[in-house]
Amino acid sequence: MKLSDEVMEIKLAGGNVYLICGKKNILIDTGIPGQSARLLRELNNVLSANGNHLDAIFLTHHDVDHVGNLVSVQQTHPARAYIHPEDLPFASGSKHRPGVKRLVELVLRPNVSTNLSAFCADCDSYDLIRIAAPGHTPGHTIFQYRDFLFVGDLFKTKNGKPIPMGRAMDWNDREMAKSLGLVLSMDVRWLCPAHGEPLLYTKTVQDELERVGNEYATR
């Protein structure tokens, strides 16, 4: 679904990824393993009208449902991928994911990319603001592009409302609450989660987000 002339939501089974076609073409996250045919079809369609070149892939965090098609995308579009340094060891296979995520990793066996780096000075050449938003994972990062905020798994949405992530998948609820607090003060028009529909950032949504933050702070 096109959200603007430059930003597109690509719906996959199990979550959304987003494609920005501005001065540079940037993919945010890559979805759960097994979705590469669908993702590449959508990606190739859009990119063929935008210079056919993917410039970079930015990952919100290391979870399998966000890095799952990275290798397949890079086989067709050899763009460098970037992730927060705290999440890099999990995404690059040098550390196992903790807790229940270890089981998800064992079952889904995501391929590991060799074209993946920690955020670095190179990332500053993209029109994307990186905002550390730890909590779901230690290195969870959200990205702002103009009036769009890509929130990864800071919260999800259902029936037009933000709702909390499931507790079992969160690394640290206090950190989640603090990170959500950052969003409350941000001046953006669109909130784009990985799970659920993108939302226009109205006052009602802001109030709901405050409730989500309180739930993280107290659970």
Ligand SMILES: [Zn+2]
């Ligand atoms: Zn997720």
